[in-house]
Amino acid sequence: MSGILREARFLLRDRGALLWIALALLLSAAATAFGIAEVREQRTTIATLLGEDARDRADALAGQSDWGGAAYAAFHLTYAPPSDLAFAALGQRDIAPWLHRVRMLALEGQIHEADTKNADFGLIGRFDFAFLAAAVAPLLLILMLHDLRAGEQAAGRHDLLVATAGDGARLWLPRAGVRLAALSLALLLPFWAGSVIEGADGLTVLAASGLVLAALFAWWLIIEAAARSQGSPAVLLAALVGIWLALALLVPAGAKAAIEASHPLPDGAEILMLQREAVNDAWDLPKEATMGPFLARHPHWRSHARIDRPFEWKWYYAFQQVGDQRAQPIVEAYREGRLARDEAAGLAAFLSPASLVERGFERLARTDTRAMIAYEDSVRDFHAQLRAFYYPFLFRDPPYDPLAFERLPRYEPTP
Amino acid sequence: MSGAVRIAREEWRLWSRSRVALVAALIVAVLVVVTSILTAMNVTDDAERRAARQESAEATFLAQPDRHPHRMVHYGHYAFRTPPPLAAFDPGVDAVTGQSIFLEGHRQNTAMFADTRAGADLGGFAAMTPANIYQLLLPLLLIIVGHAVVLREREDGTLAVLLAQGQSGLALAGGKALALTGVLGLFLLPIAVLALNAVAAGEPALTAALMIAGYALYLAVWAALVLAVSLWVRQRSVALGLLVLAWLMVALVMPRIGINAGSAAVDAPGKIESDLVMLAQQRKLGDGHNAADPAFEALRKQVLEQYEAESVEQLPINWRGVVAGYSEAKLTNLMNDFANARMQQEARQSRIVTLFGLASPTIAVGAASRTLAGTDLATHHRFLREAEALRFDFVQSLNKLHATGLAYADDIQRSSDPEAEQRTRVNASAWALLDTFRFEPDPAARRAGRAMLPLAMMLGWLILLGGAIALGARRLSP
Numbered sequence: 001m002s003g004i005l006r007e008a009r010f011l012l013r014d015r016g017a018l019l020w021i022a023l024a025l026l027l028s029a030a031a032t033a034f035g036i037a038e039v040r041e042q043r044t045t046i047a048t049l050l051g052e053d054a055r056d057r058a059d060a061l062a063g064q065s066d067w068g069g070a071a072y073a074a075f076h077l078t079y080a081p082p083s084d085l086a087f088a089a090l091g092q093r094d095i096a097p098w099l100h101r102v103r104m105l106a107l108e109g110q111i112h113e114a115d116t117k118n119a120d121f122g123l124i125g126r127f128d129f130a131f132l133a134a135a136v137a138p139l140l141l142i143l144m145l146h147d148l149r150a151g152e153q154a155a156g157r158h159d160l161l162v163a164t165a166g167d168g169a170r171l172w173l174p175r176a177g178v179r180l181a182a183l184s185l186a187l188l189l190p191f192w193a194g195s196v197i198e199g200a201d202g203l204t205v206l207a208a209s210g211l212v213l214a215a216l217f218a219w220w221l222i223i224e225a226a227a228r229s230q231g232s233p234a235v236l237l238a239a240l241v242g243i244w245l246a247l248a249l250l251v252p253a254g255a256k257a258a259i260e261a262s263h264p265l266p267d268g269a270e271i272l273m274l275q276r277e278a279v280n281d282a283w284d285l286p287k288e289a290t291m292g293p294f295l296a297r298h299p300h301w302r303s304h305a306r307i308d309r310p311f312e313w314k315w316y317y318a319f320q321q322v323g324d325q326r327a328q329p330i331v332e333a334y335r336e337g338r339l340a341r342d343e344a345a346g347l348a349a350f351l352s353p354a355s356l357v358e359r360g361f362e363r364l365a366r367t368d369t370r371a372m373i374a375y376e377d378s379v380r381d382f383h384a385q386l387r388a389f390y391y392p393f394l395f396r397d398p399p400y401d402p403l404a405f406e407r408l409p410r411y412e413p414t415p
Numbered sequence: 416m417s418g419a420v421r422i423a424r425e426e427w428r429l430w431s432r433s434r435v436a437l438v439a440a441l442i443v444a445v446l447v448v449v450t451s452i453l454t455a456m457n458v459t460d461d462a463e464r465r466a467a468r469q470e471s472a473e474a475t476f477l478a479q480p481d482r483h484p485h486r487m488v489h490y491g492h493y494a495f496r497t498p499p500p501l502a503a504f505d506p507g508v509d510a511v512t513g514q515s516i517f518l519e520g521h522r523q524n525t526a527m528f529a530d531t532r533a534g535a536d537l538g539g540f541a542a543m544t545p546a547n548i549y550q551l552l553l554p555l556l557l558i559i560v561g562h563a564v565v566l567r568e569r570e571d572g573t574l575a576v577l578l579a580q581g582q583s584g585l586a587l588a589g590g591k592a593l594a595l596t597g598v599l600g601l602f603l604l605p606i607a608v609l610a611l612n613a614v615a616a617g618e619p620a621l622t623a624a625l626m627i628a629g630y631a632l633y634l635a636v637w638a639a640l641v642l643a644v645s646l647w648v649r650q651r652s653v654a655l656g657l658l659v660l661a662w663l664m665v666a667l668v669m670p671r672i673g674i675n676a677g678s679a680a681v682d683a684p685g686k687i688e689s690d691l692v693m694l695a696q697q698r699k700l701g702d703g704h705n706a707a708d709p710a711f712e713a714l715r716k717q718v719l720e721q722y723e724a725e726s727v728e729q730l731p732i733n734w735r736g737v738v739a740g741y742s743e744a745k746l747t748n749l750m751n752d753f754a755n756a757r758m759q760q761e762a763r764q765s766r767i768v769t770l771f772g773l774a775s776p777t778i779a780v781g782a783a784s785r786t787l788a789g790t791d792l793a794t795h796h797r798f799l800r801e802a803e804a805l806r807f808d809f810v811q812s813l814n815k816l817h818a819t820g821l822a823y824a825d826d827i828q829r830s831s832d833p834e835a836e837q838r839t840r841v842n843a844s845a846w847a848l849l850d851t852f853r854f855e856p857d858p859a860a861r862r863a864g865r866a867m868l869p870l871a872m873m874l875g876w877l878i879l880l881g882g883a884i885a886l887g888a889r890r891l892s893p
Contacts, residue, residue, distance in 0.1 A: 016656075023660075027668065034675040045688060052691040059695070075694075077687075095511065095531045099687045112527045114513055115685040118761045119792050120768055121678060122511035122531055124781070127671030134538055139663055147652050233652035238435055238559045241659055245555065250446070252537035257453065259535040268528030269468065269515050273493075276517070277475075280490045284480055311830035338533050345535035358538030369536050 003174035011178055020144040025186040027136065031129045032194035035087035038126070039198070042093075046079050049099070053077035066400055067393040068313025071104040071386075078102060078382055078411045080375040083366045084200040088191060088208065089130035089358070091367030095122045098372070100379055104390055106323040107383045108275040108331060111376060112268065129191050130361035133212045134354040135248050137187055138219040142240045144179055145223045147233035148172060180220050184213055204364050211360045215353045248354035255348035255355075263344060265337040266330045278326040282319035293325060294318040304395040314394040321387065335373060342369040378414050385409040418582055422590025426564060427597060436560045443548070443556050447605045451545045455503040455612070462502075465495040465514060469852060476849050481840040483829070484817040485739065488810050491519030492849065494802035496526070499789040499856040500613035501626060504606065505546035507790025510534075516799070518806035520743060520813075523750050525686055526799070545609060546784050549630050550777055551666050553602055554637040558658040560598065561638065564591040565645040565891075566654055575893035584891030588646060588884055595638040599631065606630055619859035625866060626787045632873045633780040639880035646887030666777045673771030673778055680767055683760035693753045697746060711738055728823060735826050736818025743814055747807050754803070758796045765792050772872045779869040779876075786866040789856030793865065798854055805852050812848040816841060 011017055053075070060073040080098040097115040125131065149172065188209055195205045226240055282290045287307040295302050307315045349355035362368035389409055430436045472493040479490060495515045502509060513526030534542070565587070568574040577587060610623040641658060648654040684692075715727065718737055727734035772779030785791035821839045828835035856862065 030672065030675075034672075034679060037679055038675075041682065045685070049688060049691060052695075056691055056694050092532075092536065095529070099685060101687055101690070109517075113686075114525045114527055114529060114532070115687045117685065118677070118683060118764050119508035119511045119795060120765050121674050122529075123508050124670050124674050124768070126678070127668060127675050130538075131671065136663060136667060139659070143656050143659060147656075234563065234655050235435065237652060237655050237659065238439075241555065241559070242439070245552070249551070250543075253543040256535045256537045256542055263535075265533050267464075268533070269493075272515075272517055272527065273472075276491065280486070283486050284482065309831050310833050310836040334533070341533070341535040345537050348535075349537060352537070355537040359536065362536070362538075 004178060007174045007178040010175070011182060017144055017179055017182075020140050021182050021186045024137065024140050024183055025190065027127075027132055028129065028187045028190040031127055031132045032087065032190045034126070035090065035128050036194055036197060038090060039082045039087045042082050042098075046081055046099070049077055049079070053101070061402060061405055064400075064402075066313065067390065067397070068316065070400075070402075070405070071313075071317065071390045071394070073103075074405075074408075075101040075103045076382070076386065076408075076411060078379045079413060080372070080378075081413050084198045085195070085204055085208065085361075085365040086367050087194055087198055088128060089361035089365040089367050090126050090128050091130070091358075091362035091365065092369055092372045093367050094126060096369075096372040098375060102379060102383055102386070104317060104320070104386055106275055106279055106320040107380065108271055108324050108327045109279075111379055111383075112272065129194075130358050130365075133187060133215070133361070134357035137183070137212070137216060138248065138354070139241070139244055141180065141183055141216060141219050142223060142237070142244060144183060145176055145220065146227065146237045146240055148175055148179075149227055149230075176220060176224070180216060184216055188212060208361060208364050211357055211364075215357045218353050247352050251352040252348075252355045255345070255351060259341055259344045259348060263337055263341045265341075266333045268334060271327050271330050271334060274330060275323045275327040279319055279323035282322065287315055290315060290319040290322055293322045297321070297325065298391070301391065301395045314397075317387075317390070317394055335376075338369060338373060345369075374414060378411075382409065382411045418586050419590035419593055422582075422587060423593035423597065426591065426594035429567075430560065430594075430598075433560075439556055439559050443552055444605075446543070446552065447545060447548055450543045450548055451504075451605060451609055454506065454544050455609075458498050458503040458506060461509075461514070462497050465497045466853075468493070468515070469495045469497070473849060473851060477846050479843060479846055481843050483836075483839045484736075484813040484820065484841050484845075485520075487846065488520035488739075488813050491517055492805070492809060493517055494798075494805055494852050494854070496795070496798045496854050500616035500618040501610070501622065501788035502790050503613060504544075504609045504626065505784045505788040505790055506544055507546075507785040507788055508792055508795055509790055510542070512795050516802045518802060518809075520810045521746060523754060523803060523806070526795075545605070546781075546788075549606065550633070550780055550784075553634060554666060554777075555659075555662055557595070557598065557602075557634065557637050557641055558655070558662060561595055561641040562645055562655045562658050563651050564594065564642060566648070566651045569649065569893065570651060572893075574891075578891070578893055584888040585885065587891065588642065588888035591642055591645070592638075592884070595642060596635075599634050599638055602634055603627060603631055621859040622787045622789075622862050625863055625870075626784065629780060629783045629787065629866065629870055629873070632870065632877065633776055636776045636873055636876045636880065639877055639884060643880050643883040643887055646884060646891060665775045669771060669775035670768075670778050670781070673768040673775070676771065677764035677767040681760055681764045683757060683764055686757065689753045689757055693749060696749060711741070714738070714741055730823065732818045733821055733823045733826055735823060736814055736816070736821075739817055740811055740814035743807075743810055747803075751803065754799070758799070761792065762796070769869060772869050773875075776873050776876050779872040783866040783869040783873075786869070787862055789862060791865075794856060797857070801852075801854065805850060809849050816845055816848070820845070 057074050057076070060075070061070055064070040064073055078100045082093065082098075086093065094117060097113065099115045100111060100113065102110050191209070191212075192205065222243060223240060226236060226243070229236070229239075231239070291305050291307065295305055301314075305314070305318075345355075346359065349359050359368065363370075386409055389407070393404065472495075476487075476490070476492055479487065482490075493515055496509075496512075498506065498509055510530040513529045515528065516526050517524045563570075565574070568577065568587075574587075578584070607627055610618075610627050614620055614623045640661065644654050644658055644661075648657060714737070715734075718730065718734070719725070719727070722730050722732075724730050730737075768778065769782045772782060782791070786793070820841050825835040825838045829839045830836075857865075
């Protein structure tokens, strides 16, 4: 205990160490503030769009006179709101779309639309808390701890200190421990403040903090192991920076390349082309070529499926659905492939503490690949609800009654 | 000057004996070679595949059967962005933006299927490319190898000897600078090979040369920083600590802070957001599918007058086709206004990020590199504009065919009368109206012009650090 108090006093007089800690605090505050601002902007966007979307749909439906036309004109907003921890890890939200507007047409022509942000953002990446904790913090720890022993050696006190302390551990453990704790605190305080402001769930924040602490502890063990080699501070620092580089940068990049090479994905453009061909060919094919595959999926409508005229809405929407059915095998392969890559990346992340921390944060903040695919799934579910809503009107063709649209399905984001 | 050369030669001799320097250099060399080969293979593969896709999309369009022209408007077409030769060095935004756009009537679609969306997510750093290695790793290698160029002489006590022998501080710094320049020259070999390769693949010599010059400037800035710190600081571990901190801030933190700042300063609405605002305006323009929409009353009057006809049935042209062409033109104007506004906002964001190049040469070199390679945001925007021009062109040609190639009486009957429907089908030879599309990067001179600002930023840094070196060398004492 006295050792810790003594080291805390030393730390307060060590200007070098205080500089690293102040820097960590500053960066953490900046990352948190920027993250909260971005998440709030996204929430405002969603709130505004929800209002605009309802107005636009009302407007679109007002001018319609039949069910098919209404289904063609009415768009529906789907969205994935940022979670209350998303401020700390924006993750895939800069790359994958979290907003769509869908209607009754073939879904595969709509769901891959990318509501992209500025491409430079996705390329360079944001400075969020997860990046700070995963990549930058270990380097700060290395800078702070690498010359603990060597510093005393240079000052000529090393041997005396070790001799007086008797056991080396009693000397270096409190010294490094106090520094590690101070750096962790400097990183986590702004994050905690941000979590309180955002109203993040306590357990999630605890898990996230545990992740940061565990990773820093692992880095400390690496630094300790290297420090025992008794090299000069400069050589030690160079070696540690090399280790950091390997673990934070090269291993993830190598693993990413290897995973992507060993899990090839179907070309996304194929999905679109296949679906497009299927939908457009239908115009020139006999009606049975569409209604056959459609009824195979929806035998329920068999008694209403006669098409007499060159154009009928139920036939039109049937071939939209058949277009989706035709593309389904590739769509599933594409989805499964992305999930398989993500799973492999999850395993590979154990090779790199930096990847582990960042993926862990994205998981907790629900900004990881899985969460974005879950959002896509929810859009698919919603589109299926839309079809289930419209098919009775299209096939039974009751007199047009706009009041029915009050029962239109509403998109509910998955919590 | 022979003194400087001797000092430089001595430095080189020491480096060649230092295991740390050699091992680090070897690792980086292997990395450069491996990523260069992998990236070049990927990019060539992509280029070939996309060019093939583009050709097959054109062939499929031409091979469509006899159809109503409006079916072809919705059948649509694809535009693919093929990567330029220097993308093998810096693929830039290629992986983030989609590479193909579906083109159809009444809509501007987004580029779809970006690689990053389907990539394995291992956090922070993008995939390794030769450009990334030059931007991130080589400065770090320079720091590890060079932080002690002057400090070693100080710690070994040889600095005092050199100065006492009448060697001036400036000459000493000159020698060390020469030694570091030699290292730079070695570092620039791989990029020179890659640039030559790109020239062989059709890249203009100007952009290829400027690319090498840009990275030479960037590495020179780092070498100057290393030398300046080695001159000014008196302890080796402090110098290394400072330089690693500078690398951390300049190469890792500032670029991302720049992104945060750009995003916070300029609110660029996403496409869905701006589309919603646009839709409200679009409804006022009328629905081009419905020729009876009251929004077309003025047009009807004008066309009837022009052809001296009493009603649309008497017109020698198909009124529905006229409406389709008219509303497509109006709608396209509106969509282009919104698309341009969106692109301008994004360009403003990216300008803010580039201005952070004043604080971080890594941002400056990245901007210059993507611009010169033709893989920057501005080039992607031009791709979007050219794809849009292609879309408008074929859609309007089809609408013109719609107005002149079939009878109005048949056209309004085609949903209910199978024979009229047959008569509205236009002979497939008409699909040859489609233009071929090949996306080319900007001319070399224009790319060079755009890269001047970030290149000038790096030159500014070099001059500043050169001053710091001269000052430090002058007051150098043992």
